[in-house]
Amino acid sequence: MNPYRRSPAIILASSLVYLFLYAPIFVLILYSFNASRTNIIFAGFITNFEPRPTLQAGLVTASPCGPFHWFCELSHNREVMSAARNTLTIAVISTIVSTVIGTMAALALQRYEFKLKPFTQVSLYIPIVIPEIVMGIGILTLFSQLFGVLNEALKLQADSRLTLGLGTVIVSHIAFSIPFVTLIVQARLQGFDKSFEEAAMDLGANEWTTFRRVTFPMLLPGILSGCLLAFTLSLDDFVITFFTNGPGSTTLPIYLYGLLRRIITPQVNALSTVWIAIVFVAVLLIQQSQNRKV
């Protein structure tokens, strides 16, 4: 028996927390199955399967996909698919690069002593606590200045001029993910005794082999959760992407925002639902990797 009595107040409080957290998400998911095109009230599910969708007075009554009508529509939407591809490309590349750099930074900060070391910890927190919009403006200013100078100096032709696009989004995502990865790997390193590495060297492993066979596998859970966090951060990011994207590099959040300004069909909800599912799985994986003992 647990010695703590379950107090009704605690049960109530925690239920409320969950309610506030999950009610909007639940509604959002529910509306992605809405038969109503305008999606203002919930008009029930689409129950009939027909080879062609039928529309009656703003209500979808039948669809080849049945209740999953809006998800099917979504998959036929070129713009969505291209935005999804961009989002994934950006997330994968920025995750890999920021995990590598972030991990190396954490290792270096643990190992080497130098004069400015006390400032490095603060400088890791600053990009995290700074308002994202400020970061976004900063990055945009940096890129436009830099590109302006380079385009001038190299006398680049119209079609080869440096502009905002996938590349700039990736670079900015790498930049904001690194501190998160570094902090998470650092946390893992706290419990990491240098005697493991010494033991490996003592047994004949040189520095590289020691890293490959001992340090890296022991840090892997930390590196993995840093990696997954970087991935979800990149998938979600709106503000910084908003400032750094250009033609052809629209990501899902940017696309969604664009849709919202026009009409909110249940397609928007369907897109959000898919997305929530992906992030949810990623978070589960982060949890797992954090709980894993070395």
Add this chain to the structure above:
Amino acid sequence: MPAEFAVELRDVVKQFVTPEGANLAAVDHVTMQIRNGEFFSMLGSSGCGKTTSLRMIAGFEWPDEGEVIIEGKPMGHTPPYQRNVNMVFQNYALFQHMTVFENVAFGLEMQRAGRKEIITRVGRSLDMVQLKGLDRRRPRQLSGGQQQRVALARALVNLPAVLLLDEPLGALDLKLRKEMQLELKALQQQLGITFIYVTHDQEEALTMSDRIAVMSLGKVRQMGTPQEIYERPSSRFVAEFIGESNFIDGRMVQISKEAAQVHVPALNMELSATPISGDLVAGEDVIVSIRPEKVQITNSINEMPNHMEGTVEKTVYIGSDTHLIIHTGSQNLKVWEQNRVSRIDPHAFYSSGQKIQLVILPENALIMKRE
């Protein structure tokens, strides 16, 4: 020609900068010569520089001054993976993400041994430390004693010239400790590998070692066989650190090569005693050190040298021995007597206030310099 010594430290100094910014000599001009095949112990209280010395031999630290020489070769800045020594860490430092087999095989893999050879040698060394059948376990799934054995097997499988052990039994309970002490010693004799063993447990050092270096504050205070260290401690520090002793102030009366007379005011007599340091002169203030178990209680009142009468102040029965405090002259002496006769009979006990006769053989009264 094999080198005369397995490991030599020549006037080695290692300093650390403390967080307060001061320089601390963790190892302060240490010179040691460890012979091939020897079981050598470094003994000292916490912080005296034992681990630091060992780490310099392993190559994890480099001396600021002096030299570490392994098998006749000055090591300089040779990295740990190029030294023919292996270490058993105090916390074992077993690789948690590998099985017992993989842990033990690690060193052989680094030497690029073949698969077959690895399997036979790992098997043999797991047998040696009695861990047969546990090779697929992870370190976390083993008891402390078993982990200790894995650490030992992992180091020994490489057949190093020298095995370094940093308080390897520190985390084990007393019974297991005693068992492992015997096993370690047997293993060392069987393999003929030089062991350098760090401990702060004096009994462990005495029972296992061929030679012991007693250390304090980064310096070697005395180096010698267990008998030399215990029977002829060179200073009050060593006599106090290893075992117990009575220390009584005195003044040299007369000294020859082997025998000497010391006037001891507290006992109101002249003691015949053995000088430890060579440079004592008559008239010098000295200390006489007498181990409690070396004081004999006699019945005969015949005229022997160093014979005195005392009164029993206190007795403590501790099973194998009886510890007495005996007042003689103006001095309280610790005297330990073995319970050779059964003490179940209360009359066989000494009682407080009882008068008894004591004799101290001249060879057991050691004259030391006053520090």
